[in-house]
Amino acid sequence: MSTPRISDPTGLHRVLDDVPGGGARLPQAAERLDTRRELWPDEVRVRVERLNLDAASYRQLERTHSLDGRVDGDALRAAVLDIVARRGKMQNPETGSGGMLVGTVEEVGPDSPLGLTVGDRVATLVSLTLTPLVIEDGLARWDGLGEQVPCDGYAVLFGRSIAAVLPDDLPAELSLSVMDVCGAPALTARVVASYDAPVVAVVGGAGKSGSLSLAAARRAGARHTIGIVPHEAEAALLREADLADEVVIADARDAIGLRDATAKAGGPADVTVVCVDVPGCEGGAILATADRGTVLFFSMATSFSGAALGAEGLAADVTMLIGNGYAPGHAAYALELLRDVPGVRGLFERRLG
Numbered sequence: 001m002s003t004p005r006i007s008d009p010t011g012l013h014r015v016l017d018d019v020p021g022g023g024a025r026l027p028q029a030a031e032r033l034d035t036r037r038e039l040w041p042d043e044v045r046v047r048v049e050r051l052n053l054d055a056a057s058y059r060q061l062e063r064t065h066s067l068d069g070r071v072d073g074d075a076l077r078a079a080v081l082d083i084v085a086r087r088g089k090m091q092n093p094e095t096g097s098g099g100m101l102v103g104t105v106e107e108v109g110p111d112s113p114l115g116l117t118v119g120d121r122v123a124t125l126v127s128l129t130l131t132p133l134v135i136e137d138g139l140a141r142w143d144g145l146g147e148q149v150p151c152d153g154y155a156v157l158f159g160r161s162i163a164a165v166l167p168d169d170l171p172a173e174l175s176l177s178v179m180d181v182c183g184a185p186a187l188t189a190r191v192v193a194s195y196d197a198p199v200v201a202v203v204g205g206a207g208k209s210g211s212l213s214l215a216a217a218r219r220a221g222a223r224h225t226i227g228i229v230p231h232e233a234e235a236a237l238l239r240e241a242d243l244a245d246e247v248v249i250a251d252a253r254d255a256i257g258l259r260d261a262t263a264k265a266g267g268p269a270d271v272t273v274v275c276v277d278v279p280g281c282e283g284g285a286i287l288a289t290a291d292r293g294t295v296l297f298f299s300m301a302t303s304f305s306g307a308a309l310g311a312e313g314l315a316a317d318v319t320m321l322i323g324n325g326y327a328p329g330h331a332a333y334a335l336e337l338l339r340d341v342p343g344v345r346g347l348f349e350r351r352l353g
Contacts, residue, residue, distance in 0.1 A: 073144025
């Protein structure tokens with residue numbers, strides 16, 4: 001179809017595929033995006049330095065391109081390049097998820113409302129699943145063995161995109177790692193603050209979003225926090241970080257095991273936060289949560305139909321929220337937690353190392 005001359009702040013003018021029967025897809029739902037360098041008046045072009053693939057997407061690619069327990073980095077790199085070349089964005093067709101990026105602003109349209117200037121080093125706070133992206137170096141500096149991807153290319157931000165200027169006091173890789181999950185602690189804090197000193201359980205408590213969510217829960221007034229991890233190595237990391245009052249080991253896919261482990265650690269939880277990047281954790285999270293409690297799902301591996309039907313089948317009176325990755329001030333809040341809570345920073349630095 002022909003591209004409209006007038007841009008839309010949602011990026012609709014960059015969508016290349018038609019909707020059967022008429023209408024238009026938003027960029028995230030589109031199959032292909034227009035990646036031309038030339039900007040519409042309200043757009044910004046960023047010279048990309050590094051991509052951060054979201055955990056669910058990377059784990060799926062890792063599983064697909066592994067043989068005898070070893071990751072084929074070349075095949076994984078080729079898969080990412082193929083996705084971006086075909087779709088004009090990084091959106092894993094299996095998980096539907098993407099990640100975000102760090103780069104330097106190289107051109108700003110005259111009508112852009114984002115407040116950015118040429119030369120700003122920024123992290124995008126919108127998903128790569130809706131960001132026009134061109135990779136120009138073949139990802140030659142990436143071995144395919146981690147979520148952070150050195151990259152040379154460009155990306156385009158729309159009028160309703162979100163980007164944060166990188167702080168001067170933190171390494172870019174660390175800032176990127178935090179901003180990739182900064183929606184989780186902001187929403188966790190908001191929900192925890194709506195209760196009177198609740199019990200909070202975080203499934204995947206030693207991970208990036210999980211550790212930030214535990215710190216946010218404490219700061220927001222939780223009276224008891226439970227960090228749930230899959231094995232002893234993760235438990236040791238979380239104990240050392242001192243982010244949870246109780247650390248328990250449980251397989252989040254084992255609904256009864258997760259329920260019982262949470263109960264023994266001081267549950268059921270008034271607020272349960274799910275941060276693991278594997279499918280099949282919905283039933284356990286629901287069972288671990290008290291009546292009239294809240295479950296926050298921050299994993300792109302979550303089956304939202306499974307969660308809804310599972311809660312119905314269990315006669316569970318819980319509120320379930322989808323973490324959409326955005327809340328006002330979420331990036332600044334996450335970086336504040338990183339600076340103020342040594343255990344959070346230690347976990348992040350250890351994972352980057």
